[in-house]
Amino acid sequence: QKEVEQNSGPLSVPEGAIASLNCTYSDRGSQSFFWYRQYSGKSPELIMSIYSNGDKEDGRFTAQLNKASQYVSLLIRDSQPSDSATYLCAEGDNTDKLIFGTGTRLQVFP
């Protein structure tokens, strides 16, 4: 049974700080990893996808993948109050099926 684990939080960071969100997964064969942001009452919105070991940067967001240690992380630089949301980590196989973690709630305070 594939599993994705995340700390449910909340993770509280001050405005302007770096928020670090972490996720571990159980299936060594997983090929793709995704971070989704979900505002309360809304649907998940894709932020980052990562397929290879190392870092991938997009604006204020950096995803990090370490397949040997089976973890994925998301760094948010210069955190803003509008970043306050639940961040879902997901792993995928090659059939477009995703396994999601329970999500980490991030709170950015002014």
Added chain:
Amino acid sequence: DAGVTQSPTHLIKTRGQQVTLRCSPKSGHDTVSWYQQALGQGPQFIFQYYEEEERQRGNFPDRFSGHQFPNYSSELNVNALLLGDSALYLCASSSGGNSPLHFGNGTRLTVT
């Protein structure tokens, strides 16, 4: 370019009733997946449709069934509703090959 659209947005049903939820995928996408998200949980995979066939299924009972039409749109049917079926139902579309899923706005189902 329209994204994934779902209808209705909200629905209230009584235990034992049946419900049908609808989804139109993003333009260019041929694969539709359905997820159930209970409060405080991550989305749970229900099933996936490709070429009008159920390609894979998660750990959900047979009360949950679906269909995909030639235009790639899809329906999720739930029979004999239980209180525990109350959740946000999410439709996601993709174009295959490890591509990211794009979610619709969801249907909030409340079973009383």
